[in-house]
Amino acid sequence: MSHPGLGATPAVAEQRLCALEDIPDGDTRGFLPSEHNEDRLFAVRRGGTVRVYLNSCPHTWGPLDWARHKFLAAPGGDIVCFGHGARFDVQSGACTAGVCLGQRLISVPARVSEGVVYLPAVLPTSPRQ
Numbered sequence: 001m002s003h004p005g006l007g008a009t010p011a012v013a014e015q016r017l018c019a020l021e022d023i024p025d026g027d028t029r030g031f032l033p034s035e036h037n038e039d040r041l042f043a044v045r046r047g048g049t050v051r052v053y054l055n056s057c058p059h060t061w062g063p064l065d066w067a068r069h070k071f072l073a074a075p076g077g078d079i080v081c082f083g084h085g086a087r088f089d090v091q092s093g094a095c096t097a098g099v100c101l102g103q104r105l106i107s108v109p110a111r112v113s114e115g116v117v118y119l120p121a122v123l124p125t126s127p128r129q
């Protein structure tokens, strides 16, 4: 006797963020602007890999970007917070220099499939939100 669903992997609710090509390779893009016109999160692309973080610096939990879609110290470089200059590793979100040493950005698990970037349906929140 079979048991439908037995052993099946439950589907994880996801939402589509964007097409991979919407994020310039080696660069960043902000998404989900709030009512204050601050992007809630940003994505960093390195080839076919995408890392997504909340736009919330662990120093003050304020936004990191100095202009829309600007989150890097230099093209292809580290993430930098333009509040007080803290730097963060793109792959892990860990602070590598500045006032946030020992802390990290809040990561949003991203999945790339067939040229589309997906996020969980329920996003993490920062202490500021």
Ligand code: FES
Binding pocket: 057, 058, 059, 060, 061, 062, 064, 081, 082, 083, 084, 085, 086, 098, 099, 100
């Ligand atoms: S707000 Fe980011 S380093 Fe101060």
